[in-house]
Amino acid sequence: MKEINVGIVGTKFMGRAHSNAFIDAPYYFDLPAPPVLKAACGRDASSLEAFARRFGWQSVETDWERLVARDDIDLVDICTSNVTHMPIAVAAARSGKHVFCEKPIAMNAAEARHMWEAAEEAGITHMVAFNYRRVPAIMLARQLIEAGKIGEIRHFNAVYYQDWLIDPAFQYVWRHDKQEGGSGAHGDMNAHIVDLARFLVGEVQAVSGAQEIFIKERKSSTGEMLPVTADDATYFLARFQNGALGSFLATRFATGRKNFLRIELFGSRGSLAFNLERLNELEYFSSEDSDTEQGFRTILVTENKHPEIAAWWPPGHIIGWEHTFIHEVKDLLAAIAAQQPAFPDFFDGLRCQQVLDAVVKSAGENRWVDIPDLRRTG
Numbered sequence: 010m011k012e013i014n015v016g017i018v019g020t021k022f023m024g025r026a027h028s029n030a031f032i033d034a035p036y037y038f039d040l041p042a043p044p045v046l047k048a049a050c051g052r053d054a055s056s057l058e059a060f061a062r063r064f065g066w067q068s069v070e071t072d073w074e075r076l077v078a079r080d081d082i083d084l085v086d087i088c089t090s091n092v093t094h095m096p097i098a099v100a101a102a103r104s105g106k107h108v109f110c111e112k113p114i115a116m117n118a119a120e121a122r123h124m125w126e127a128a129e130e131a132g133i134t135h136m137v138a139f140n141y142r143r144v145p146a147i148m149l150a151r152q153l154i155e156a157g158k159i160g161e162i163r164h165f166n167a168v169y170y171q172d173w174l175i176d177p178a179f180q181y182v183w184r185h186d187k188q189e190g191g192s193g194a195h196g197d198m199n200a201h202i203v204d205l206a207r208f209l210v211g212e213v214q215a216v217s218g219a220q221e222i223f224i225k226e227r228k229s230s231t232g233e234m235l236p237v238t239a240d241d242a243t244y245f246l247a248r249f250q251n252g253a254l255g256s257f258l259a260t261r262f263a264t265g266r267k268n269f270l271r272i273e274l275f276g277s278r279g280s281l282a283f284n285l286e287r288l289n290e291l292e293y294f295s296s297e298d299s300d301t302e303q304g305f306r307t308i309l310v311t312e313n314k315h316p317e318i319a320a321w322w323p324p325g326h327i328i329g330w331e332h333t334f335i336h337e338v339k340d341l342l343a344a345i346a347a348q349q350p351a352f353p354d355f356f357d358g359l360r361c362q363q364v365l366d367a368v369v370k371s372a373g374e375n376r377w378v379d380i381p382d383l384r385r386t387g
């Protein structure tokens with residue numbers, strides 16, 4: 010395989026972030042098969058043309074079914090609202106295309122399972138865009154955990170705070186509609202911290218949650234008041250299979266907080282903490298330091314020996330949020346070229362979705378809910 014022809018669906022926030030990643034990846038990493046920005050798909054022809062021109066996509070389609078059917082596309086990249094993920098991914102897999110899909114993988118676990126099974130049956134490479142796994146500080150955290158540096162993990166506490174909905178006049182968008190998003194803050198933001206929990210701690214066994222919609226209706230672009238059906242905030246407590254306890258909160262009503270994702274892990278021999286708004290840093294406490302020197306240290310994760318950093322700048326020259334997408338695209342393209350699986354894959358998307366679904370059920374029924382057990386072997 011000399012090149013990998015990419016077709017992207019969705020041209021806004023994630024469409025831009027993914028386009029940037031495909032463009033940058035070959036400049037910084039040696040790729041066995043570099044990407045070609047073959048076709049972009051969106052519903053509005055004029056903004057689609059402008060998007061394609063700006064990022065260098067070679068052609069356009071206004072219907073994703075046409076894009077997925079094209080013979081000159083190897084990889085379909087899904088950057089659309091959540092209701093479209095399953096039909097696009099399944100159609101793409103069935104026509105032999107590799108699939109890269111934004112999170113949350115689907116509207117619910119049944120859809121996610123359908124996607125995983127279709128992808129496995131087709132033998133294609135599939136990846137879910139849980140880009141925070143590709144933050145070097147998070148990768149370092151995993152290395153430290155695997156090396157036993159914090160011992161047995163007892164707590165995983167995570168908050169994901171944004172505040173863009175505090176204004177009641179903020180216009181109704183697809184993210185307020187359960188029919189298009191599946192859920193609100195929960196699927197959008199808890200999906201990320203659930204994936205990080207699975208990446209760093211392991212599988213979740215049971216959850217107990219609560220959800221709220223604080224502002225019940227909002228004005229649409231046409232001036233009509235529409236009911237908000239997707240959660241503004243979702244909390245939950247969790248038990249992990251390995252005995253650790255977890256707490257999770259995603260809210261778009263954390264006044265003053267913009268994209269504040271903080272995780273804290275407390276173990277038998279040490280602790281780790283991370284905040285996405287300071288993504289080059291990892292806080293680490295080791296109980297093996299001498300009594301007089303103990304304390305949290307802040308590791309600036311910009312040394313050449315740190316994960317992914319050698320491809321970038323000299324120590325102390327920090328990287329940013331967009332680099333996480335470049336790292337995941339680089340790994341996805343390498344996996345496709347090697348005909349290997351990529352991670353996190355649709356199974357990871359499904360396992361995350363099972364946790365999200367269980368939280369919704371728990372909140373609705375006011376009780377703890379177990380997560381079904383499922384292994385990769387089926």
Ligand SMILES: NC(=O)c1ccc[n+]([C@@H]2O[C@H](COP(=O)([O-])OP(=O)(O)OC[C@H]3O[C@@H](n4cnc5c(N)ncnc54)[C@H](O)[C@@H]3O)[C@@H](O)[C@H]2O)c1
Pocket residue numbers: 018019020021022023024050051052053073088089090091093111112113138139140197
């Ligand atoms: N990884 C992350 O950090 C991250 C951040 C934001 C959003 N997301 C996810 O990315 C996805 C897209 O979110 P966004 O913020 O880019 O949304 P957005 O509203 O900015 O863009 C959505 C795009 O999808 C297009 N679209 C919707 N239905 C379509 C269809 N049937 N055919 C063609 N195009 C269609 C829209 O026209 C628009 O271009 C969502 O699943 C979201 O949860 C992930």
